[in-house]
Amino acid sequence: MDEDLERMTREELIEEAKRLRQGIREHRDCSGHDLCWHHPALWALLPDKTDPVPVVPEWPEFMKGCIKYRQSLDAQLPDAPRTDDSYDE
Template identity: 55%
Template sequence: MDEDVEEMDRDRLVAEVLALRAAIRTHRDSSGHDLCWHHPDLWSLLPEQVEPAIAVPPWPQFLRGCVAYRQSLERQAPGAPTHAAEYDA
């Protein structure tokens, strides 16, 4: 799947690493409501360009997952400031 990496010259490898690092930083630096979204622009950096076959849970299960995610943030980042802004579509 990643055979293309072995064929890249140094300049192409450096460019690839820089692009991946930038995308990871963008994802890492997400905050507030942006934490709730999937990140197709991150996935687009993979060489295999496929349409992700996502499955969306029904609302009750989805909302329980959101609550569980928020609870995990409470455990993993207890000192994080809160972001009280309403979501603005």
């Protein structure tokens, strides 16, 4: 699956590492409501091009996952700044 790396020069590997790091930083730096979005741009950094269609839970189960995720943020980042900014499309 990663045979392309075997064929890259040192310079190409460095450029690939920089490109991947930038994509990871963009994802890492999501905050607020952006944490909740589907992020296909992150997966597009991989050389194997697929267009995975996620299995989406029904609303009640989906919302349970949102609540669980938010609770995990409270547990893992209890001192993180909080906001009450509303979601605007």
